[in-house]
Amino acid sequence: MHNLQKFYIDGQWVEPQGEQVLDVLNPATDAVVSQIRLGNESDVERAVAAAVKAFPAFSQSSKEERIALLERVVECYNARLEDLAQATTEEMGAPIEFSRNLQVMAGLSHIKVALSLLKKTDFSEQIGTTTVVKEPVGVCAMITPWNWPLNQITCKVAPALAAGCTMVLKPSEVAPRTAHIFAEILHEAGVPAGVFNLVDGDGPTVGAALSAHPQIDMVSFTGSTQAGKQVSIAAAENLKKVSLELGGKSANIILDDADFAKVVRRSVKEMMANTGQSCNARSRMLVPESRLAETIEIAKAAAESVVTGDPSSTATAMGPVVSALQWQRVQALIQTGIDEGAELVAGGTGLPDGLESGCYVKPTVFAGVTPEMTIAREEIFGPVLSIMTYKDEEDAIAIANDSIYGLSGAVFSADLERAKAVAGRIRTGMIHLNGASTDARAPFGGYKQSGVGREWGHYGLEEFLETKAMFGAVPRD
Structure with missing residues (x-):
């Protein structure tokens, strides 16, 4: 059994404040395969504080530094492919070949796409005498589901890193081990302390605390339409940006x-x-x-x-x-x-x-x-x-x-x-x-009650950027 009873905060694995232990079951056998702790509001405060502290330096990091970082993430991810596949199959029941060929590789593709985009993205443009710059949106909360765990984590984390954001991830408590391995990958790759943080927990506690937190600038949520509505309501208090990838009946x-x-x-x-x-x-x-x-x-x-x-x-x-x-x-x-x-x-x-x-x-x-x-x-x-x-x-x-x-x-x-x-x-x-x-490389997202915003490719990267107009930045001829 895997002991996952620590959170990744400010560059290290720390003891949670939340005391409740949750058994993670293998749906094929009903056996307990992992145990996590469910975080509370104190854990959220600690993780958000780490992300807030890390933001000034990371948001000002050079494009070249972030390219080098994502290249190391790709390298470290490749070294853990089989670990990730086994964890996916064990936790959420995907057939092992499906986990190896689709679940895990989907995650890798999003990191590679973010890296490729970062290399060719110009974060500024000139309109007359105005310079328009794209800047990181800020501190991001990411709430991800169990059904495509790596796909949904990487299509948020990779573009956020490319943009220069810092973040707190709450993975699904039903399938958390893939997220813990991914945190190890980011640590191994040298993601600066506080840039990426992981807190386990349930939606009504940790998810709600992140959605409503006044120092979170953006919430990126994937899950049910009903839960997405709750995230929107909580986020509306301080008008933070919200990206929602929700249900479908295609x-x-x-x-x-x-x-x-x-x-x-x-x-x-x-x-x-x-x-x-x-x-x-x-x-x-x-x-x-x-x-x-x-x-x-x-x-x-x-x-x-x-x-x-x-x-x-x-x-x-x-x-x-x-x-x-x-x-x-x-x-x-x-x-x-x-x-x-x-x-x-x-x-x-x-x-x-x-x-x-x-x-x-x-x-x-x-x-x-x-x-x-x-x-x-x-x-x-x-x-x-x-x-x-x-x-x-x-x-x-x-x-x-x-x-x-x-x-x-x-x-x-x-x-x-x-x-x-x-x-x-x-x-x-x-x-x-x-x-x-x-x-x-193409956008993923929906109309109506299937969501708000887009993930994947440059549309996904845009979600993690704010737009600033600097009037008079270019001298008149």
């Missing part, structure tokens, strides 16, 4: 000219990746009414072929959901789908065959889902796909947009121009055309 529109055998199968597999625990999961599949029977047949076979089981096995495609609490929530929503009259095509409630313990969910597919059903509206955050039908393109667009969320989506068509035309009318921050993957 639509996957398959147009009538797509290759259904290929696209439906692929879409089901992608929905089950990370056990459906991705905010941008395309959980609503929209197909023409005339192609429903064919879609059901393909989707059923695809779902039933997903190898669910021990995440430490390289043969496993889908591990457990993250916790017993999450398992219960997903089970309740599957039952709601059945109760509201959706057709259960594959999966359903209970543990998958052959698995008698752990937080495993059957890869589940519903058909006959109508827009007013709970499973068409609520984010389930589990391996549950809803197949819905549309009459024509206009109907498909209307159904896709009928959501409080606007994070992601997809359009499949044999005609790329047709796909682009439909995508242009979907009210979301991201759209995948014909199965294109995400790009760490």
Whole structure:
């Protein structure tokens, strides 16, 4: 068992003030794999004070110094790849190959992108006789989730370091070990004392204290829409900057000219990746009414072929959901789908065959889902796909947009121009055309109740910068 009962504050591992110990469980086995301490307001005060103290010097560090620092972070991260992968699988149940190839490498890509951007970013421009400069926003609070732990930590920390900000991270208490290893990486890389600080704790205590703290200049939060609203309310007291990456209920529109055998199968597999625990999961599949029977047949076979089981096995495609609490929530929503009259095509409630313990969910597919059903509206955050039908393109667009969320989506068509035309009318921050993957250099974020601001690439870097106009800085000719 890993003892993680210290916080990283002001360049060293320190004893917390909070006394409550929390067991971190492996969702595949229900075994205790780590223990952390839950911080309190005193721990937050200490961490914020360290970040405040470190800000004047780090904010004035040269671009070259920060480039050298991020280069060392990349080097030290590369040395811990397997440690990070094992921790991810152990804590949140991602299959080990998924952890190695996607979870951990996503984190590395964000650091490399921040480094590349820093090398080519000019933090000032001239407008007439005015010089406009980009400066670090200040002391940042970062509150991150368990579902893509390294992805969400690095896409905040790396651009913040590139910008010259100092920070306090509260990782998810459900999956904290990856964050502790990352703190060790930053320490090894020589991040100056106080620039990066880590405090474990829960949202209502540590998260709330960070969001409301008068010396925090910005909160960057990833999590549920409901929690994001609470962060916004707390942050409003002193009008600090807020960046929110929240929930989604993304639509996957398959147009009538797509290759259904290929696209439906692929879409089901992608929905089950990370056990459906991705905010941008395309959980609503929209197909023409005339192609429903064919879609059901393909989707059923695809779902039933997903190898669910021990995440430490390289043969496993889908591990457990993250916790017993999450398992219960997903089970309740599957039952709601059945109760509201959706057709259960594959999966359903209970543990998958052959698995008698752990937080495993059957890869589940519903058909006959109508827009007013709970499973068409609520984010389930589990391996549950809803197949819905549309009459024509206009109907498909209307159904896709009928959501409080606007994070992601997809359009499949044999005609790329047709796909682009439909995508242009979907009210979301991201759209995948014909199965294109995400790009760490491009912006990630949503419309409506899916968030505020953008992460990744230069859009993510911009979030950690303030803009200053220095009038008369350039002499007139």
